[in-house]
Amino acid sequence: MSRNFLQKLFVLISVLSLALFSVQASAEKNSKIGQLPAMGWNSWNTFDCDVDEQMIREMADAMVESGMKDAGYEYINIDDCWHGERDQDGNIQVSKEHFPSGMKALADYVHSKGLKLGIYSDAGNTTCAGRPGSRGYEYQDAKTYADWGIDYLKYDWCDTDKLNPEGAYTTMRDALHATGRPILYSICEWGDNQPWEWATDIGHSWRISGDIYPCWDCGYSWGSWSSWGVLKILDMRKDLNLRQYAKHGQWNDMDMMEVGNGMTAAEDRSHFSLWAMLNSPLIAGNDLRNMSKQTLDILTNKDIIALNQDAAGVQAMRYIDAGDLNVFVKPLMNGDWAFLFLNRGDDILTVNHDWQFNIVKDDLTGRSIDFNKQTFGYKGLWKSFSGDTSQPLQLNIPAHDVVVLRLTPKG
Numbered sequence: 001m002s003r004n005f006l007q008k009l010f011v012l013i014s015v016l017s018l019a020l021f022s023v024q025a026s027a028e029k030n031s032k033i034g035q036l037p038a039m040g041w042n043s044w045n046t047f048d049c050d051v052d053e054q055m056i057r058e059m060a061d062a063m064v065e066s067g068m069k070d071a072g073y074e075y076i077n078i079d080d081c082w083h084g085e086r087d088q089d090g091n092i093q094v095s096k097e098h099f100p101s102g103m104k105a106l107a108d109y110v111h112s113k114g115l116k117l118g119i120y121s122d123a124g125n126t127t128c129a130g131r132p133g134s135r136g137y138e139y140q141d142a143k144t145y146a147d148w149g150i151d152y153l154k155y156d157w158c159d160t161d162k163l164n165p166e167g168a169y170t171t172m173r174d175a176l177h178a179t180g181r182p183i184l185y186s187i188c189e190w191g192d193n194q195p196w197e198w199a200t201d202i203g204h205s206w207r208i209s210g211d212i213y214p215c216w217d218c219g220y221s222w223g224s225w226s227s228w229g230v231l232k233i234l235d236m237r238k239d240l241n242l243r244q245y246a247k248h249g250q251w252n253d254m255d256m257m258e259v260g261n262g263m264t265a266a267e268d269r270s271h272f273s274l275w276a277m278l279n280s281p282l283i284a285g286n287d288l289r290n291m292s293k294q295t296l297d298i299l300t301n302k303d304i305i306a307l308n309q310d311a312a313g314v315q316a317m318r319y320i321d322a323g324d325l326n327v328f329v330k331p332l333m334n335g336d337w338a339f340l341f342l343n344r345g346d347d348i349l350t351v352n353h354d355w356q357f358n359i360v361k362d363d364l365t366g367r368s369i370d371f372n373k374q375t376f377g378y379k380g381l382w383k384s385f386s387g388d389t390s391q392p393l394q395l396n397i398p399a400h401d402v403v404v405l406r407l408t409p410k411g
């Protein structure tokens, strides 16, 4: 064999192995995490910009001591305003005043509690509260987060000018991927550019609305933008059949919860049940250190959480939409189903639901129920009661409240 031939062969093998390597290393989102909707806590709804390391540590303690961790909550997420300035080399730093021990020490603490730490940044030049954004620093910031031991990134969309959203969110996905650390990627673009159409391979979830506000059916104006109550978010993308985009590792995010932040018990129950049924991430937004027993009982209702975390990963459909009455239906693993009866109105609502006249057909999963051919037993997941679908169901649902049932095939 000539020396020339061997040289050519060597070059060819090098090129081929490089190509193979770059295919393997091509960026993708981490598919080992976020397969079910994330569960955790986030600072924004209660603390706004008032975040510091002591409070975050206390929140991690409270998540464990309250029993929330045992109920499945995992992430402690710091939202906007943890930032200091960039250093001379462009590395993002924490606010030394509010996080004097540094983010790595905080992550170590949170990890020592068996929990994970989340952080917040923005695709633009500045975050929504005017802190340094990641635009132009994506790889550097992602590496910094990984070095700190961060497990979750919420990535916002303020100050993005004419940035292309798909491109901007892909860049940060690739930057996270390049760190080699599993970091759950939560897209916060408010649904302005229909992320459900392009983000399914980019993020583990995407916001579908502007910010939530702790009220039932209000809009709260901040001038140039508004925040939205529970029903407003529930109805915002009603005609888009968003459930078709929700699958393992890709969820519609209805925003962080306002349970315990001033609504009535009925409203909190409905809010929590709806977010669970719709497979939204369940991210609490109240002060876990001093919540009432009522708030804790809602946030840790294991039967409702089981609907959200059901392995089938199917988002509920709006099955009946009749004025004050909405019924949501969710196919579950092993032939079970969940039914949620919502009273949107301000007065008690009497419902006579004759199962036999209400055949269910889910085009998305191909599953259906004909109650004339099959009887299901059911149990209430808030108030404890049971029955079966051979008899009509009569309910009196208080204003703004829900009845949630889990149906299991009989025999």
Ligand code: GLA
Residues within 6 Å of the ligand: 044, 079, 080, 127, 128, 129, 156, 188, 210, 211
């Ligand atoms: C945006 C987001 C909120 C929150 C704030 C922080 O409004 O939608 O969830 O992160 O920014 O400034």
